[in-house]
Amino acid sequence: MSTLAKYRSIFRIRFINGLQYRLAALAGLSTQFFWGFMEILLYKAFYQANPEAFPMEFSALVSYIWLQQAFLTLYMSWYFDGDIFEAITSGNVAYELCRPMNLYLFWFTRSMASRVAKAALRCLPVLVIAFLLPEPFHMKLPVNLPIFALFLVTMGMALLLMVSMTMIVYGLTFYTLSPLGLRMIFGSLSEFCSGALIPLPFLPDRIQKFMEFLPFASAQNLPFRIYSGDIAGMEILWGVLLQIFWTGTLIALGALIFQNALKRAVVQGG
Amino acid sequence: MKLYGRYFSIHLRSTMQYPASFWMTFWGQFLTAFSAFLSIYFLFDRFHAVEGFTYQEVLICFASVMLSLSFCECFFRGFDRFPTLIGNGQFDRILIRPRSTIFQVMVSQIDFSRLGKYFQALLVFCYAILTCGVEWTLPRVLTLCGMLLGGTAIFAGLFLFYAGASFFTIEGLEVLNIFIDGGREFGAYPAVIYGKAILKFWTFVIPMAMIQYYPLLFLLGRTDSIWNALSPLAALIFLIPAYLFWRFGLRHYRSTGS
Numbered sequence: 001m002s003t004l005a006k007y008r009s010i011f012r013i014r015f016i017n018g019l020q021y022r023l024a025a026l027a028g029l030s031t032q033f034f035w036g037f038m039e040i041l042l043y044k045a046f047y048q049a050n051p052e053a054f055p056m057e058f059s060a061l062v063s064y065i066w067l068q069q070a071f072l073t074l075y076m077s078w079y080f081d082g083d084i085f086e087a088i089t090s091g092n093v094a095y096e097l098c099r100p101m102n103l104y105l106f107w108f109t110r111s112m113a114s115r116v117a118k119a120a121l122r123c124l125p126v127l128v129i130a131f132l133l134p135e136p137f138h139m140k141l142p143v144n145l146p147i148f149a150l151f152l153v154t155m156g157m158a159l160l161l162m163v164s165m166t167m168i169v170y171g172l173t174f175y176t177l178s179p180l181g182l183r184m185i186f187g188s189l190s191e192f193c194s195g196a197l198i199p200l201p202f203l204p205d206r207i208q209k210f211m212e213f214l215p216f217a218s219a220q221n222l223p224f225r226i227y228s229g230d231i232a233g234m235e236i237l238w239g240v241l242l243q244i245f246w247t248g249t250l251i252a253l254g255a256l257i258f259q260n261a262l263k264r265a266v267v268q269g270g
Numbered sequence: 271m272k273l274y275g276r277y278f279s280i281h282l283r284s285t286m287q288y289p290a291s292f293w294m295t296f297w298g299q300f301l302t303a304f305s306a307f308l309s310i311y312f313l314f315d316r317f318h319a320v321e322g323f324t325y326q327e328v329l330i331c332f333a334s335v336m337l338s339l340s341f342c343e344c345f346f347r348g349f350d351r352f353p354t355l356i357g358n359g360q361f362d363r364i365l366i367r368p369r370s371t372i373f374q375v376m377v378s379q380i381d382f383s384r385l386g387k388y389f390q391a392l393l394v395f396c397y398a399i400l401t402c403g404v405e406w407t408l409p410r411v412l413t414l415c416g417m418l419l420g421g422t423a424i425f426a427g428l429f430l431f432y433a434g435a436s437f438f439t440i441e442g443l444e445v446l447n448i449f450i451d452g453g454r455e456f457g458a459y460p461a462v463i464y465g466k467a468i469l470k471f472w473t474f475v476i477p478m479a480m481i482q483y484y485p486l487l488f489l490l491g492r493t494d495s496i497w498n499a500l501s502p503l504a505a506l507i508f509l510i511p512a513y514l515f516w517r518f519g520l521r522h523y524r525s526t527g528s
Contacts, residue, residue: 024444027444027445028444030445030448031444031445031447031448031451034448034452035448035452035455038452038455038456038464038468041463041464041465041468042456042459042463042464045320045321045459045463045464046313046317046320048321049317049318049319049320049321050316050317050318050319053316053317055316178288178290178291178294180291180294180295180298181291181293181294181295181297181298182294183298184294184295184298184299184301184302185294185297185298185301187298187302188298188301188302188304188305189301189305191305192305192308192309197305197306197308197309198309198312198313202312202313202316203312204312204315204316207312
């Protein structure tokens, strides 16, 4: 009980902290709308060029794009907590270790909270307006209630997965001490493989099959495609199992890297 | 110019103090541009053409926009980081030196890792001009150079607007990033594919279409109009309001006092 309360309050602190940046959220909101409109127009042009080659229902793609914009901050692969890198490279991590907490869980909670706080400010306006927009920008409601429930569950899992991936990057920083390159390589790799640049169905079939096995596909790709009805039945079941597997594996891997790194870490005086 | 050379060599040497870190970020930048390229590749693998533009033709757009942007990101990085200069009071030091403020902000930072992006765009650019089937006559080559020049002017102008805005807001004005990032992201395709309204916006507000859609038509021989060939020069006009805005901001500058 008390351990849980500890992490819960860390979550709350970070969450409230994140809510402070309302003006930034407003600016972000206009970016999200601009992006959403432009993307839809872009895909519309492709759709008109060759409707048969379009791999999803157009309305499914529209939902995908608006969900992506609404929850951008939840799943962005570029977002890292600068303070954490700072703590690792400057050695201030020693202070963090004095706390009666598991460092992995502490930073995990913290990263999760700042993502949720950012998304909380932005998602509602984007979604509400997307539901009100006329065609072709109009976003549809989910097919039925069970699908919506599945969407919510996989959204949560996808967040855990995304955070567990960033935790591995933090963990590796203990070894390299130069986070920038690692960060960028991870960022662009995961952006492409998770379907943030173009939705995975737009890739050629064989590459798509391969990508769907990778952990990245279990992030935003899965919940967004469940919501939009692009995948159904057994495909959903398979996706969820894979998501659970990857989330578990990556959390274990991250925790292991942390444990190992901290065992080796020598804190210098001064 | 000589002074610029001095600054250039200082920045180059300081970057090269950490070669491993430089190369990591260089390839990181390369990879960002590469994944943007991959998206285009896969979309065209599926659709073959959009609004009558083929893969190679779109790549000319993509590459020239990316070349212009990464050039600006490398050499005008100082404007991108300008809010920090204001925030920590460094800008006051710039004001008391006997050189133009724009020059000093420009040389305050050079980000060589962006050349990774530039390098990737250059490869795509070469591939596209060799395979797009355009007969390269002198006017067309000049137009192509104009596209790069005009593109650089637009992004430089946007950077200047971004920096100028921070005279008033202290922090960077995120809204302007829409046009910088949006220009990179959506400027990769000829502006006409987004429809009439967006084309007008990219023509009259931020003249992105002047450096891709209009001159591209001339390159591909779909029009012989001299205006299409000269349109990249119109993008240079964008620098005027950007410069005036900077001047305006500068006059209103109050130090943060720290």
